Amino acid sequence: MKNLIWIFGVLLLLTSCGGDDDICLNSDSTPRLKLKFRNASNNLITRLDSLYVDVDYGKTKLTNIISSANVDSVFVPIRIDDSPYTDIYFRTRRNQTGSKLRINYDKKSIYVSPACGFKINYENLKADLLKSDPVQSVQPNNTSLTNENSINFYLRF
Amino acid sequence: MRTVSIFICAFSLLSVSVFSQTKKEMKKQDSIKWKYTPNFTVGVDVLNLGTGFFGDRKLMQGFISSRINKKVHAIIDIGYDKNVYQKNGYDAKADGLFAKIGGFYMLSTDPENDLNGFYAGAKLAGSFYNQEYKAIPVKGLNSEGVFVSFDPSTQSSYWIEAMLGARVQVFNSNFFIDVNLQPRYLAYTTKQDEVKPMIVPGFGKSSGSFNMGFSWNIAYKF
Numbered sequence: 001m002k003n004l005i006w007i008f009g010v011l012l013l014l015t016s017c018g019g020d021d022d023i024c025l026n027s028d029s030t031p032r033l034k035l036k037f038r039n040a041s042n043n044l045i046t047r048l049d050s051l052y053v054d055v056d057y058g059k060t061k062l063t064n065i066i067s068s069a070n071v072d073s074v075f076v077p078i079r080i081d082d083s084p085y086t087d088i089y090f091r092t093r094r095n096q097t098g099s100k101l102r103i104n105y106d107k108k109s110i111y112v113s114p115a116c117g118f119k120i121n122y123e124n125l126k127a128d129l130l131k132s133d134p135v136q137s138v139q140p141n142n143t144s145l146t147n148e149n150s151i152n153f154y155l156r157f
Numbered sequence: 158m159r160t161v162s163i164f165i166c167a168f169s170l171l172s173v174s175v176f177s178q179t180k181k182e183m184k185k186q187d188s189i190k191w192k193y194t195p196n197f198t199v200g201v202d203v204l205n206l207g208t209g210f211f212g213d214r215k216l217m218q219g220f221i222s223s224r225i226n227k228k229v230h231a232i233i234d235i236g237y238d239k240n241v242y243q244k245n246g247y248d249a250k251a252d253g254l255f256a257k258i259g260g261f262y263m264l265s266t267d268p269e270n271d272l273n274g275f276y277a278g279a280k281l282a283g284s285f286y287n288q289e290y291k292a293i294p295v296k297g298l299n300s301e302g303v304f305v306s307f308d309p310s311t312q313s314s315y316w317i318e319a320m321l322g323a324r325v326q327v328f329n330s331n332f333f334i335d336v337n338l339q340p341r342y343l344a345y346t347t348k349q350d351e352v353k354p355m356i357v358p359g360f361g362k363s364s365g366s367f368n369m370g371f372s373w374n375i376a377y378k379f
Contacts, residue, residue, distance in 0.1 A: 028296075032298065057299055057300055077297060078297075079300060081300060081303050114353050114355055117246060117296055
């Protein structure tokens with residue numbers, strides 16, 4: 001009888017920690033676009049004294065990703081819906097009109113886990129600088145986005 | 158991987174305690190002979206049948222058990238389960254039939270009536286069902302409400318189940334009340350495009366491989 005209660009206890013304990021269906025760690029979700037900066041005149045890696053990045057996610061307003069000083073790189077989450085491109089806006093001064101960069105890509109849905117559902121991997125990344133200044137040009141580096149380890153584009157300021 | 162090792166640990170502890178019990182009891186009763194005559198007990202899970210009227214999950218299940226010798230009973234469960242999963246951006250439904258086969262051992266019995274008592278057992282179970290995942294969320298920063306959907310498909314899942322319960326005769330009738338807990342472990346499941354099922358008929362929520370079932374049966378002994 002005592003034995004039985006003990007077995008019950010252990011089994012209850014086991015099943016009580018089984019509810020892991022709603023915790024998704026960020027590392028398992030869609031990777032972000034990684035951008036670094038180069039100096040337009042000498043093509044060396046550079047830091048920007050200030051940077052404002054906004055992204056069009058198809059909502060009524062742009063979403064601000066970063067507004068900060070002394071930036072050497074930026075991670076930009078891109079769209080996971082059916083849109084074939086994401087528009088990203090860069091400013092180095094608050095009241096600038098800024099640059100518009102359009103990233104085109106092919107998407108692939110990848111199943112992660114019950115908690116995370118699907119994530120998106122991007123292939124054939126292509127950058128079109130629709131409006132220059134302050135960004136002068138874009139250099140592609142890694143045109144596939146499956147993790148956040150490598151730099152996808154260098155922006156030349 | 159961690160759940161697997163926890164399970165193996167628990168299962169070996171369980172089997173050790175069940176096994177040791179067996180030995181002790183064997184010595185006491187080796188003089189008593191029990192001869193098998195065809196006998197059947199048929200039960201219906203009234204608790205889950207009842208809760209089906211109030212929730213999304215419709216679980217109907219019943220069992221047929223037969224006493225093989227003094228302490229051991231064989232048991233077959235058959236059931237139908239229909240369930241939905243709508244949580245964290247998921248919208249899924251599944252329905253189908255399941256069956257379980259196994260046996261249980263009377264751990265301690267009432268000295269006056271050896272059909273009354275506590276038991277422990279194990280079963281192998283399988284489920285064959287239709288599922289439809291109308292929405293599975295896509296996770297990405299700053300974007301919400303993006304889903305992937307799948308066409309309906311037919312899948313199957315298999316699990317092992319322990320059972321711990323008690324059976325009590327209702328007065329002097331042939332009716333019994335049989336209550337048991339069923340800790341279970343999902344061993345194998347077929348998948349649609351690698352997607353792990355969130356619900357499996359007969360098993361319940363299956364995002365983690367462990368689950369606990371409960372049944373409250375009214376049984377009749379023929």
